[in-house]
Amino acid sequence: MDLSSHPFVIAALGLVGGSLLGFVLRKVIVEGNEKNIKIQSRQIIENAIVEAEQLKKEALLQSKEAAYQVKQALEEELSLERDELRDEQKQLKRKRDSLKREWDNFDRKQTEIYNSERRLQAQEVEWQEKHKEIDQLLAQKRYELSKVAGITEDEAKKLLMDSLESEARMDAAKRLARIENEMKVEADRKGKNILALAISRYAGDYVADRTVSMVPLPSEEMKGRIIGREGRNIRAIEAATGIDIIIDDTPEAVILSGFNPVRREVARLALLQLINDGRIHPGRIEEVVDKVTKELEITMREAGEQATFDVGAHGVHVELINILGRLKYRTSYGQNVLQHSLEVSFLCGIMASELGVDVKVAKRAGLLHDIGKAVDHEVEGSHAIIGRDLAKKYGEPDEVVYAIGAHHEEQPPMSVIDILVQSADALSGARPGARKEMLQSYVKRLEDLEAIANEFNGVEKSYAIQAGRDLRIIVDSNKVKDEDATLLSQDIAKAIESKLTYPGQIRVTVIRETRVVEYAK
Numbered sequence: 001m002d003l004s005s006h007p008f009v010i011a012a013l014g015l016v017g018g019s020l021l022g023f024v025l026r027k028v029i030v031e032g033n034e035k036n037i038k039i040q041s042r043q044i045i046e047n048a049i050v051e052a053e054q055l056k057k058e059a060l061l062q063s064k065e066a067a068y069q070v071k072q073a074l075e076e077e078l079s080l081e082r083d084e085l086r087d088e089q090k091q092l093k094r095k096r097d098s099l100k101r102e103w104d105n106f107d108r109k110q111t112e113i114y115n116s117e118r119r120l121q122a123q124e125v126e127w128q129e130k131h132k133e134i135d136q137l138l139a140q141k142r143y144e145l146s147k148v149a150g151i152t153e154d155e156a157k158k159l160l161m162d163s164l165e166s167e168a169r170m171d172a173a174k175r176l177a178r179i180e181n182e183m184k185v186e187a188d189r190k191g192k193n194i195l196a197l198a199i200s201r202y203a204g205d206y207v208a209d210r211t212v213s214m215v216p217l218p219s220e221e222m223k224g225r226i227i228g229r230e231g232r233n234i235r236a237i238e239a240a241t242g243i244d245i246i247i248d249d250t251p252e253a254v255i256l257s258g259f260n261p262v263r264r265e266v267a268r269l270a271l272l273q274l275i276n277d278g279r280i281h282p283g284r285i286e287e288v289v290d291k292v293t294k295e296l297e298i299t300m301r302e303a304g305e306q307a308t309f310d311v312g313a314h315g316v317h318v319e320l321i322n323i324l325g326r327l328k329y330r331t332s333y334g335q336n337v338l339q340h341s342l343e344v345s346f347l348c349g350i351m352a353s354e355l356g357v358d359v360k361v362a363k364r365a366g367l368l369h370d371i372g373k374a375v376d377h378e379v380e381g382s383h384a385i386i387g388r389d390l391a392k393k394y395g396e397p398d399e400v401v402y403a404i405g406a407h408h409e410e411q412p413p414m415s416v417i418d419i420l421v422q423s424a425d426a427l428s429g430a431r432p433g434a435r436k437e438m439l440q441s442y443v444k445r446l447e448d449l450e451a452i453a454n455e456f457n458g459v460e461k462s463y464a465i466q467a468g469r470d471l472r473i474i475v476d477s478n479k480v481k482d483e484d485a486t487l488l489s490q491d492i493a494k495a496i497e498s499k500l501t502y503p504g505q506i507r508v509t510v511i512r513e514t515r516v517v518e519y520a521k
Contacts, residue, residue, distance in 0.1 A: 173483035180486070213256040213268045217275065223247050225280050226254065226271070236282040240289040241267035261329040262300075266292050300325030307338060311345045313364045317394035324367070326374040340428050341370050347424035348417075357416050358399075365403035365421050368396065372404075384408045426505075445502065452495050453508075456488060470507045471496075477514045485510045 217223065227234045227247065234245050243258035245267070256271070258264045270292045274280050277288075304325030308316050316324075327338040348366035352359045372387030379386050388405030405411050406418040413419050446464040449471050453462035458479035463472045473492065480488060489510045496506055 170483045173486050177483075177486040213264050214250075215254050215256060215268055215271050215275075217252045217254065220252060222275060223254065226274075228280065232282060233280050233285065236285045237267065237271065237289075240286055241270065243267040245271075261331065262296070262326055265329045266296055269296065297322075300328060303328045303338065307342055307367060310342060311349070311363045311367050312360065313345075313367055316364075316368075317396075320368070320371065320390065320394045320396075323371055323374045323390065327370065330373055332370075332373065337370050337373050341367050343428045344369060344421065344424040347427060348420045351420050351424065352417070355416060355420075357420070361397065361399050362417055362420050364396075365400045365417055366424055368400060369404050369407045369421050369425060382408065382410055384410050445500070448500055449496065449506070452499060453492055455495075456492060458484075458488070468502070468506065470509065473508065473510045475510060475512050477512050480510075480512055482512060485512050 225233070226237070226245070228236075234247070237243075238245060241258075242260065242263045243256050243266075246255040246257055248255070254271070256264050256267050258267070266289065270285070270289045273288050273292065274285065277284075301322050302325070304321035304323070307324055308314070308321060324338070324341075327341060328336070330337040332340065345363045345366035349359045349363040352362035368387065368391055370383065370387065371390055372381075372383035372385070375386060375390070384405055384407055388401055391401045391404050399415065399417050402411070402414060403418045403421045406413045407421045407425050409422075413422065445468050449464040449468060450462045453459055453471060453473050458475045459473055460476050461474045464470075465472060471492070473489075475485065475488065489508045492510075493506075493508045496508070
């Protein structure tokens, strides 16, 4: 059987032949590709080597350039440091030369001091020898004088000391009198000019407030309505206000009496509203008193604000303004304290401007100097110290705080502002008609003045005149000499200052009269 003619065999042979041919062709292609790949790889490697060499050269150049730049920077820095070192060396050299010159001067001065000490020691020895000679001569002279005078050395010393003391006292008294007269004339002239200017520039009206309040009534029938059934209305008013209501025979009026002037004003305003309203019963009384109290607080705050505005005192704490407004209803010896504070403030400002002192601080201290009087019935202590503590608490300047505490000398005055507040306070309170004093206290002050003067040796009589502003003293001319009169007036003035409290100043005049009587026969 012929297999080559069979179709299956032919196909198989064709397939095998094709496979062999394909294998041969693939091998040929692969060998060609491998050759190409080797050639390309060789070229890539050669190119990489070339590029690496170039990169290496470039990196080397960059590193050299960077190193050169670093070297340049270091050289510049070293050059600067060398320049600085040269400058420091020059400075050190100059300082060394200066120290050397100073040291040479020190050596020279030390040598001079040593030589001076040697000379002083020699002079001291010489002086000691001379002192010994003088002491021997003095002892010899004393012995001779004691033999001639017939008294001992101690007795002679005592006589000499007494004589010298008497002469020195007389000479000192004469000089003191002359100096004091000159100072008094100049001080009086300047003081009077300043006070006169202050008084003339400030002309404040004054109206004395009463310590009790009187409420007018439309009719006598209103007294019964105020009292109420079984006195319940008057008791309700007194309980709500803390003020005593006095209903007496005074026609168509009732009197309000109380220690606190603010409460007394509340009672007065409340009673006036109740009378105008006509409805008077305990419930209505409490309502009106509460309403009037709030209105009065607003009024007092407005009064305090107005006072600070008038004197130009800005930045005062609101609590101090409220306390200052309460002074509107406070009196001292019949003088309204708020008006007095304003007057003191203006006087302080005028005098401060004449003396070249801070006007604003002076006016502020004058306005607040009596702030403690608004609460002195609620807090223990003098009103000056209470006011000082209040001002310090609410951030007032130190000058103002100290002036408030010093205006009655509870603490010594330290500045011109303190003296101005004292002077303005005394001037405002002591001027005619400013304050009212009871007859008993007035007479007592005159008696105290005369009693203080009569305690001194040599005083025969004393008279307090001009409302206690002038004290005339008549002395025994045999006991008090003209020179002693000056010292006596000073001692009496100091005693008055230490023992009495008074506004303004008191003039002490010592009168010494010598009478010589002879009879013609």
